[in-house]
Amino acid sequence: MDQELISKKDLLQDADISYGQLYRWKRKQLIPEEWFIRKSTFTGQETFFPKEKILERIEKIKQHKDDLSLDNLAQLFTKKIDEEPQFKNISLSHLRSKEMISQATQDLCQLELTNVDTLSYPQAFTLFVIEEILSSGSCSLEEAKLVLTLLRDQEENFIHKPYVLLVSRKLGVATAILLHQHDEVHFDSASKVILNLSLDELQERFKQPLLTHGGIS
Amino acid sequence: MNTERKSRLSINGVATVDGGRYQEVKIAGQGTINEDLDTIQLTVNGHMEGLGDITTESMTVNGRLVTKRDLSAKKAQVNGLVKAWGDLQVPQLRIHGEVAGKKNLTSESIHIYGSLKLDGDCNTDSFTGKAQFQIDGLLNADQIDISLYGSSAAKEIGGEKIIIKKGNKWNKFLPWLQSDLKVECIEGDYIELENTQAKIVRGKQIIIGKDCTIDRIEYQDSYTAHTDSKVGEAIKV
Numbered sequence: 001m002d003q004e005l006i007s008k009k010d011l012l013q014d015a016d017i018s019y020g021q022l023y024r025w026k027r028k029q030l031i032p033e034e035w036f037i038r039k040s041t042f043t044g045q046e047t048f049f050p051k052e053k054i055l056e057r058i059e060k061i062k063q064h065k066d067d068l069s070l071d072n073l074a075q076l077f078t079k080k081i082d083e084e085p086q087f088k089n090i091s092l093s094h095l096r097s098k099e100m101i102s103q104a105t106q107d108l109c110q111l112e113l114t115n116v117d118t119l120s121y122p123q124a125f126t127l128f129v130i131e132e133i134l135s136s137g138s139c140s141l142e143e144a145k146l147v148l149t150l151l152r153d154q155e156e157n158f159i160h161k162p163y164v165l166l167v168s169r170k171l172g173v174a175t176a177i178l179l180h181q182h183d184e185v186h187f188d189s190a191s192k193v194i195l196n197l198s199l200d201e202l203q204e205r206f207k208q209p210l211l212t213h214g215g216i217s
Numbered sequence: 218m219n220t221e222r223k224s225r226l227s228i229n230g231v232a233t234v235d236g237g238r239y240q241e242v243k244i245a246g247q248g249t250i251n252e253d254l255d256t257i258q259l260t261v262n263g264h265m266e267g268l269g270d271i272t273t274e275s276m277t278v279n280g281r282l283v284t285k286r287d288l289s290a291k292k293a294q295v296n297g298l299v300k301a302w303g304d305l306q307v308p309q310l311r312i313h314g315e316v317a318g319k320k321n322l323t324s325e326s327i328h329i330y331g332s333l334k335l336d337g338d339c340n341t342d343s344f345t346g347k348a349q350f351q352i353d354g355l356l357n358a359d360q361i362d363i364s365l366y367g368s369s370a371a372k373e374i375g376g377e378k379i380i381i382k383k384g385n386k387w388n389k390f391l392p393w394l395q396s397d398l399k400v401e402c403i404e405g406d407y408i409e410l411e412n413t414q415a416k417i418v419r420g421k422q423i424i425i426g427k428d429c430t431i432d433r434i435e436y437q438d439s440y441t442a443h444t445d446s447k448v449g450e451a452i453k454v
Contacts, residue, residue, distance in 0.1 A: 009454060018406045020359060020377025027340045027357050
């Protein structure tokens with residue numbers, strides 16, 4: 001995949017940050033190692049970054065750096081959910097009390113675990129996605145169920161990969177699709193995309209209250 | 218899993234033990250620990266060899282500690298030698314002897330009166346002292362303030378404030394002691410260098426002191442160089 005690169009020098013200028021900040025964020029793993037791309041230029045080795053990703057990430061770091069510590073920020077961006085204690089055993093009643101999950105969502109998802117209060121991270125995040133879909137009002141209950149089945153099937157995958165969730169409708173029949181973020185997709189003209197949701201972005205929104213108030217049971 | 222801590226493990230003489238969880242571990246002779254060791258306090262006055270991971274809150278090594286796996290210590294004082302084949306995680310590290318690691322060292326504060334040798338990267342908030350160091354990867358620290366005693370090298374150095382000076386305390390006694398730093402690339406907001414050979418130095422404010430050889434300098438705000446130093450080209454970007 002061809003992506004536009006930006007040199008470190010240009011990045012510092014464009015994003016208005018210092019070497020110190022960049023190295024600190026790298027050290028705290030706010031910027032993943034694999035985004036540092038080394039290339040030889042006529043002045044020797046230089047470091048490049050995937051432009052779109054790094055600018056977006058720096059924007060987010062700047063946005064959050066006043067209300068979250070650097071370590072919390074790292075957790076916000078991490079894909080290694082399993083290693084973070086904050087994301088283990090999320091309490092359903094806590095999510096309910098924070099109004100992150102409504103009764104309607106809980107009913108729809110009819111948790112097999114009706115008596116259980118602690119959820120795994122994928123389970124809790126699935127609920128959050130359904131909540132988002134229902135509250136957006138763009139999908140019917142049936143379509144939300146479709147998404148639910150898809151997410152449950154892909155539970156192992158979807159939290160680690162930068163997926164986009166698409167729901168399209170054609171002649172009243174809905175299809176739910178999980179797509180890798182940077183892939184292109186084209187629909188025929190009779191299909192209508194009724195939902196386009198970046199799960200990556202949604203995960204960050206989901207994690208934030210867990211980190212700030214501690215949604216741990 | 219048994220989470221109870223046993224109170225104390227003490228080796229005086231020569232012994233091999235399995236490992237486990239303790240309040241306190243003291244080794245005065247020679248001890249080999251076959252499996253993972255987790256202890257609040259670890260003191261090595263003789264020689265200890267660890268074959269499993271070592272986790273401790275506070276560690277003092279006056280002799281020699283060699284570990285084949287990862288070592289994690291919240292606080293460590295090394296007066297002798299620590300050698301690790303795995304990753305080193307030591308938020309507060311004081312070296313008065315030598316630390317050698319085959320992988321990365323992650324810390325918050327490293328203070329050296331001795332030497333540090335790493336095959337990987339060194340990540341820390343502060344890196345200070347009078348030292349000889351050899352880091353095959355990246356030295357990444359907010360604050361670097363080092364007086365060089367002996368030949369030092371790093372592949373790359375990056376951070377906010379980077380000050381490298383020649384240590385001169387031993388000049389009279391050890392005039393043959395060569396104190397210099399070889400590095401490919403240095404990047405920082407404030408950089409002050411002495412006795413340094415670098416291919417490229419990039420920064421906001423750059424001050425090149427005595428006896429440096431720098432192929433290329435890229436600076437944003439200011440740049441000065443001592444007349445004893447050789448600078449290939451200096452460019453304002």
